[in-house]
Amino acid sequence: MGANDETAAVYVGGQPMATESVNYQCPSCMGPLHFEGADGKLHCDYCGGAFTPAEVEAAYAAKQQKADAQAESDTERAEAGERSDFERMGDEAAGAASVLTNETISAAKEVSASASDPIQAYLSRASWNEDEREGMRSFTCSSCGAAVTVDATTAVSECPYCGNPAVVPGTFSNEAKPDFIIPFKVSKEEATSALTSYYKGKKFLPKEFVQSNRIAHMQGVYVPFWLYDGNAEGSATYECKNIRVYTSGDEEVTETDVYEAYREGSLDFERIPADSSAKMPDAHMDAIEPFDFDELVPFSVAYLPGYLAERYDQEAGTCQPRAMRRMKGSLEDELQATVTGYDDVTQESINANSEVTGLSQALFPVWLLHTLYKDEDYLFAMNGQTGRFIGDLPVSPLKVVLWFLGIFLACMAILIGLDVSVFQFDDELTSVLVDFGIPLAIATFVCIAFYNQMKTAREQTDARGYITMEGLTLTGSNDRYVTTHITRVRINKDDD
Numbered sequence: 001m002g003a004n005d006e007t008a009a010v011y012v013g014g015q016p017m018a019t020e021s022v023n024y025q026c027p028s029c030m031g032p033l034h035f036e037g038a039d040g041k042l043h044c045d046y047c048g049g050a051f052t053p054a055e056v057e058a059a060y061a062a063k064q065q066k067a068d069a070q071a072e073s074d075t076e077r078a079e080a081g082e083r084s085d086f087e088r089m090g091d092e093a094a095g096a097a098s099v100l101t102n103e104t105i106s107a108a109k110e111v112s113a114s115a116s117d118p119i120q121a122y123l124s125r126a127s128w129n130e131d132e133r134e135g136m137r138s139f140t141c142s143s144c145g146a147a148v149t150v151d152a153t154t155a156v157s158e159c160p161y162c163g164n165p166a167v168v169p170g171t172f173s174n175e176a177k178p179d180f181i182i183p184f185k186v187s188k189e190e191a192t193s194a195l196t197s198y199y200k201g202k203k204f205l206p207k208e209f210v211q212s213n214r215i216a217h218m219q220g221v222y223v224p225f226w227l228y229d230g231n232a233e234g235s236a237t238y239e240c241k242n243i244r245v246y247t248s249g250d251e252e253v254t255e256t257d258v259y260e261a262y263r264e265g266s267l268d269f270e271r272i273p274a275d276s277s278a279k280m281p282d283a284h285m286d287a288i289e290p291f292d293f294d295e296l297v298p299f300s301v302a303y304l305p306g307y308l309a310e311r312y313d314q315e316a317g318t319c320q321p322r323a324m325r326r327m328k329g330s331l332e333d334e335l336q337a338t339v340t341g342y343d344d345v346t347q348e349s350i351n352a353n354s355e356v357t358g359l360s361q362a363l364f365p366v367w368l369l370h371t372l373y374k375d376e377d378y379l380f381a382m383n384g385q386t387g388r389f390i391g392d393l394p395v396s397p398l399k400v401v402l403w404f405l406g407i408f409l410a411c412m413a414i415l416i417g418l419d420v421s422v423f424q425f426d427d428e429l430t431s432v433l434v435d436f437g438i439p440l441a442i443a444t445f446v447c448i449a450f451y452n453q454m455k456t457a458r459e460q461t462d463a464r465g466y467i468t469m470e471g472l473t474l475t476g477s478n479d480r481y482v483t484t485h486i487t488r489v490r491i492n493k494d495d496d
């Protein structure tokens with residue numbers, strides 16, 4: 001099928017599949033294009049031409065609109081129960097489309113099973129099980145005519161035969177079209193070097209992991225996100241303490257003044273992100289925040305060539321609880337931050353509510369890097385705009401033990417020396433606590449800190465970066481004195 005032929009429809013599992021892609025190619029030589037964040041232009045791999053996204057979008061606008069309209073028409077026909085062209089074939093060819101589709105799926109399974117491209121297999125993994133066959137779509141590359149099968153959420157794929165980026169018709173039409181996009185700024189070379197830099201300073205990282213580790217594959221992906229505007233309001237009570245310790249005669253006296261604090265207020269938020277792709281680990285997508293929203297631009301397909309792009313497969317209502325939990329978490333933090341002037345503050349109760357007041361969707365740039373170590377898969381993610389890099393690394397148990405013992409023994413030697421030469425504790429229990437307890441605590445704290453460096457993919461629990469400029473509106477504040485607790489401990493003094 002040529003690039004200018006009419007788009008036909010293949011039905012897979014009862015769903016219409018547009019068979020002709022829209023390939024965004026160089027207007028000069030028809031070579032593959034890829035977007036480069038350094039200058040914000042699309043560059044041709046063959047002739048070296050450079051074009052702005054607006055120029056490329058204008059060149060392909062009519063074809064994209066035609067393909068999207070055809071895809072929508074195919075969907076309407078399928079929903080109305082009309083048969084496809086394949087289904088209207090003669091008895092001799094009856095079922096040909098189904099046979100073709102089954103062969104395509106079987107071939108795809110074989111490729112996935114022996115894939116040398118783990119990232120692509122990872123992104124497409126949901127398509128290869130029987131339960132989700134109806135989520136597949138097939139299309140013909142408009143550049144070379146090759147048949148390509150992808151899952152229903154893939155918006156942009158690279159033709160495995162000619163290398164041209166293919167935009168699947170109908171993927172970004174109507175309500176599925178994102179409002180915004182943040183273009184890639186970080187190059188593939190920068191993402192590769194970032195992985196090596198990420199290994200540095202990791203005390204528990206196995207030596208053989210660094211020596212033998214290789215990037216199995218990496219891929220730039222535009223990941224779909226919902227952006228939530230909203231607010232949270234609520235109230236909380238706190239037990240607050242001021243503590244004074246002094247000596248009176250032969251007693252050490254501790255006076256604890258207890259207060260109850262009450263705070264009530266509200267916060268407004270803008271564009272709290274939540275990834276809307278079931279394929280993407282939420283912890284990885286949360287951990288690469290923040291994105292610089294000053295660089296949000298209106299969505300254009302012209303930014304996509306050179307990268308994969310995904311369409312959302314989780315509705316806004318499904319992802320909304322994540323944003324609401326983050327709003328409540330920030331309100332809780334902001335209310336407690338107003339309780340000042342005390343030595344100790346403990347939250348006793350909180351009653352908070354949050355709601356979403358606005359919604360938009362966007363595509364954000366993410367580099368996915370996949371490595372293998374001892375038959376284990378390790379997935380890393382990098383913010384394609386800011387360069388923030390995260391991922392979980394393997395931990396060497398031997399290094400954990402050696403570091404713990406080294407820190408413990410070093411601290412113990414220092415404190416025993418100070419005990420003998422300076423402190424000279426007469427109380428044996430105190431001496432043991434200082435000489436052994438403190439080194440144990442230090443070694444534990446340091447090793448926990450080292451371990452946390454190895455595990456950086458964590459879901460966010462607050463939305464402090466998305467609070468509007470107005471900040472917390474405090475609508476209620478009250479502190480009242482409750483009681484004072486006094487304890488006395490007799491001091492044993494040695495005779496001179």
